[in-house]
Amino acid sequence: MSFDVETVRKDFPILDRQVRDGRPLVYLDSANTSQKPRPVLDVLTEFYERHNANIHRATHALGEEATEAYEGARIKVAEFIHASAPEEIVFVKNSSEALNLVANVLGWGPRAVGPGDEVLITEMEHHSNIVPWQILCERTGARLRWFGVTDDGRLDLSNVDDLITERTRVLAVVHVSNVLGTINPVSLLAERAHRVGALVVVDASQSVPHMPVDVTTLGADFLAFTGHKMCGPTGVGVLWGRRELLEELPPFLGGGEMIETVTMERSTYAAVPHKYEAGTPPIAQVVGLGAAVDYLRSIGMDAIAEHEREITAYALTRLAEVEGLRVLGPTEAVDRGGAISFVVDGVHPHDVAQVLDAHGVAVRAGHHCGRPIHLRYGVAASTRASSYLYTTKQEIDALIDALHAVRRFFG
Amino acid sequence: MSFDVETVRKDFPILDRQVRDGRPLVYLDSANTSQKPRPVLDVLTEFYERHNANIHRATHALGEEATEAYEGARIKVAEFIHASAPEEIVFVKNSSEALNLVANVLGWGPRAVGPGDEVLITEMEHHSNIVPWQILCERTGARLRWFGVTDDGRLDLSNVDDLITERTRVLAVVHVSNVLGTINPVSLLAERAHRVGALVVVDASQSVPHMPVDVTTLGADFLAFTGHKMCGPTGVGVLWGRRELLEELPPFLGGGEMIETVTMERSTYAAVPHKYEAGTPPIAQVVGLGAAVDYLRSIGMDAIAEHEREITAYALTRLAEVEGLRVLGPTEAVDRGGAISFVVDGVHPHDVAQVLDAHGVAVRAGHHCGRPIHLRYGVAASTRASSYLYTTKQEIDALIDALHAVRRFFG
Amino acid sequence: MYQEIILDHYRNPHHRGLREPYDVEVRHVNPTCGDEVTLRVKLDGTKILDVSYDSIGCSISQASASVLTDLVIGSEVDDAMAAHEAFLALMQAKGAEVGDEAVLGDAVAFSGVAKYPARVKCALLAWMAWKDATLQALARHGGEPAES
Amino acid sequence: MYQEIILDHYRNPHHRGLREPYDVEVRHVNPTCGDEVTLRVKLDGTKILDVSYDSIGCSISQASASVLTDLVIGSEVDDAMAAHEAFLALMQAKGAEVGDEAVLGDAVAFSGVAKYPARVKCALLAWMAWKDATLQALARHGGEPAES
Numbered sequence A, B: 001m002s003f004d005v006e007t008v009r010k011d012f013p014i015l016d017r018q019v020r021d022g023r024p025l026v027y028l029d030s031a032n033t034s035q036k037p038r039p040v041l042d043v044l045t046e047f048y049e050r051h052n053a054n055i056h057r058a059t060h061a062l063g064e065e066a067t068e069a070y071e072g073a074r075i076k077v078a079e080f081i082h083a084s085a086p087e088e089i090v091f092v093k094n095s096s097e098a099l100n101l102v103a104n105v106l107g108w109g110p111r112a113v114g115p116g117d118e119v120l121i122t123e124m125e126h127h128s129n130i131v132p133w134q135i136l137c138e139r140t141g142a143r144l145r146w147f148g149v150t151d152d153g154r155l156d157l158s159n160v161d162d163l164i165t166e167r168t169r170v171l172a173v174v175h176v177s178n179v180l181g182t183i184n185p186v187s188l189l190a191e192r193a194h195r196v197g198a199l200v201v202v203d204a205s206q207s208v209p210h211m212p213v214d215v216t217t218l219g220a221d222f223l224a225f226t227g228h229k230m231c232g233p234t235g236v237g238v239l240w241g242r243r244e245l246l247e248e249l250p251p252f253l254g255g256g257e258m259i260e261t262v263t264m265e266r267s268t269y270a271a272v273p274h275k276y277e278a279g280t281p282p283i284a285q286v287v288g289l290g291a292a293v294d295y296l297r298s299i300g301m302d303a304i305a306e307h308e309r310e311i312t313a314y315a316l317t318r319l320a321e322v323e324g325l326r327v328l329g330p331t332e333a334v335d336r337g338g339a340i341s342f343v344v345d346g347v348h349p350h351d352v353a354q355v356l357d358a359h360g361v362a363v364r365a366g367h368h369c370g371r372p373i374h375l376r377y378g379v380a381a382s383t384r385a386s387s388y389l390y391t392t393k394q395e396i397d398a399l400i401d402a403l404h405a406v407r408r409f410f411g
Numbered sequence C, D: 001m002y003q004e005i006i007l008d009h010y011r012n013p014h015h016r017g018l019r020e021p022y023d024v025e026v027r028h029v030n031p032t033c034g035d036e037v038t039l040r041v042k043l044d045g046t047k048i049l050d051v052s053y054d055s056i057g058c059s060i061s062q063a064s065a066s067v068l069t070d071l072v073i074g075s076e077v078d079d080a081m082a083a084h085e086a087f088l089a090l091m092q093a094k095g096a097e098v099g100d101e102a103v104l105g106d107a108v109a110f111s112g113v114a115k116y117p118a119r120v121k122c123a124l125l126a127w128m129a130w131k132d133a134t135l136q137a138l139a140r141h142g143g144e145p146a147e148s
């Protein structure tokens, strides 16, 4: 099937919206959250109207239907990232919880980190892949270290031998930066980290939605991503983990459904993945995420990645036309995702975004949960335009026109 | 407005379903999860089709609309339980996470428990209010103790002076039992616990959906409940906490949106409630929960409670007709919610439930995440029928008829 | 799903009760309902001399334990493992298969149970326990000289 | 929302820069965008002698700091707090109010900002910092003899 963006757009009801007194919506904030296609919304509604029940617990027709829909989604998600078994898929509420889960279970139990150990991250991490590790180190006495970045927005690997050592217990790294767009050489880093026995945690929040990701070749031990950025509902995220690790590590949240047997004195825990799914999971959202995976696969992740490469290349070229505009991160569409953050000389990102909004162009202004990487480039904040499978070149043109208006207004 | 169950039922599309070759669905599993009314489903769909965006972060029209819908739901939920401010409402993924959150932030920071301290629970807690405290005690060296229950399903308060002492740091208690139906004297217990300086954590998963709950008079310091049991979507729960406590306690999950400022070396945290809402929250689900609160209030919590009292009284009377059937918990509809667990002589709960299911009657069989309380009554499992605002006496009659069929079949 | 054969085994379970001698004893639990089976295996080389059990559980889990013991006591481990495989496949077939009576004996009566995912765990409880115990017994005999 | 008055204050901010002497200095941050204001207050009893500031931020936050200093420097703390209240109310009115120019001076120009919830925090940043600093300064003077 050949990819046609106009056909794709018809699947997304919100793209017909008008904002700010009748301006057509130009949604360039997909790195923040994606829009939802009709098939996903239909599955959600049908679930609630026809099959809603709690899962695993019910000996009745609805309970069976709901359980099947939920576990069916686990299989879909597992296939989507080429996990070796559905049991390696743990459903959580978002990427942030997935990353916190891993940080938490490394705080006690057989693989607990402690004084003398090091946790290694990078300067381009999202706060959700910084703060959990800061908290872990604070509580356990381990030391937090990080890779810097180069002026052109790549990981600075010049001191890799100094950073990845026998003391390194964890390497946590973002696959595709939500600020710079950089695609990081995860396999290479993982290989180095594994040589010293470190665990590799990959934040794939910005990669799994946008390109084919295969955990059998990536080299990660854990992978985190989030449903709302990949055409799925809010309220659901995924932690993939290597089965032996999930089995070995201690529990995170305790409660219903994660137990094997409970007495008042002590409890034993269920087999994975249930051990990490305490309480009623986001059932409808997981089912919706399964539908999102179906949707993305029906279009094809290769086609989506190719479309985004084109849009990103076009956007980078056209942004270069805007005087006084500086892109943070790679300025060519090579090893690069579709999030483009930039600063406009003399105009604060809030003001840029506000004027764009008045033109119907939705972008994000701020530090995008990446304050350290902004400080690295000497700014407090930036404006970010980000694309997805439904983004058109005309929308990039609308962005450029509005940016010229920004410069006129604040010039 | 007078309560009319037939009118109410029209709001719930799923109640028209037929199961098992054309039998009308008799849904008596609402303590497990509730069904969803049309107005809630409409709000969800409209959110995704018209207003979907990430919140707090976006300087654009959709972002503003989404933020307003989300924060508007916080205000609704606060009003619903009479919280003194919306900031006391923390959105989580379910009750289990809410309870784990509290147990977790008592594991370190200014109020950390440790050796010599005691955590007090009861034998009728849901696993989600047992396991988190077991884990806390295991990690910190505190001691776990618990109230027993009497033969007729009430908390055994005879040894309260022995249990609530200067060593008690936390009392965690269920408001309404999901197994026995018992309504516990929370205010009385809270008063005793507060006298010794303990914190009071109330699991309100089975009370907030079914009766008016007012945190200003209940005596709790923390209250947990879950959206999917109160006509709301799956994937969202609520932790209410007294503001000073939420402010004083350390963070739980770290990441985006819960920070004030982040450097690679250290971070400071946002004001409550955001401090406890790391990452993209269940935005659409929170908005849906707000709609569920609107729906419940439009019908009236007093009317709902009254309807359920009637149904429960009727069910208890009719169940007494079934030979060899024993109810676990109070057999009169006094200080009692609508969950009725029972055992049928010589027939395993799975078999009971299976035959009921063949008659279209959906109940739950098992220990309902309350294994200790089942052991207390000498059984491994039970069958549970539970009602809600849409339950009719005819449905109770269908249950009774099907129970007679169970006895004939396995007799 | 409640075939006459299943109800018969449920009402009059075969080989029930824990017996001596045995090589290995295991206890398996169904976390959802708290059902339990304690099961013992006695091998002689690769021949199954005895399988005895005690259990709390529903008709399906009781009957399937009874059917299991009928099938495996006295047979070779290999044949019993093949029956186990066949039963597992039957239980995962969602009711679409009828099962091979030559391999499964009375256990073919459980094909209807496979339509009810929540009950599949009940049907498998004793079978999983038996496999676990047998593998342990084999490993033990392999590692050290058989005690018998 | 970009009233001419706002753009004027943004292009030519009044009272900008950090000055001595001062009683209290505070730093406030807008967590979403990382904007910051460092603000100093100098009181003489209940009279506001000076408010000086340094800030990184958008046009709205810069202009509102400038407008704030115009309004409060030289006035009584009570009057300034009343203006603060009025400004807060205006910012929470979602654009439905125009504001009292007698109390708010140039700050009435911000009524349109209140239609954009994401920007309300920008407009309030300096005002919140000022209130914080002033309350601290008052507390300090109340607790111990004024240093000045």
Ligand SMILES: Cc1ncc(COP(=O)(O)O)c(C=O)c1O
Residues within 6 Å of the ligand: A256, A278, A279, A280, A281, B031, B032, B094, B095, B096, B097, B126, B128, B129, B174, B176, B177, B178, B203, B205, B206, B226, B237, B369
């Ligand atoms: C009393 C009680 N507590 C806690 C829970 C857990 O709620 P959730 O599964 O939504 O986390 C439930 C419901 O399952 C419950 O009935």
Ligand SMILES: Cc1ncc(COP(=O)(O)O)c(C=O)c1O
Residues within 6 Å of the ligand: A031, A032, A094, A095, A096, A097, A126, A128, A129, A174, A176, A177, A178, A203, A205, A206, A226, A237, A369, B256, B278, B279, B280, B281
């Ligand atoms: C790279 C990256 N990591 C983590 C996250 C956090 O995802 P969530 O907010 O769904 O937890 C995001 C998105 O906000 C992201 O872009």
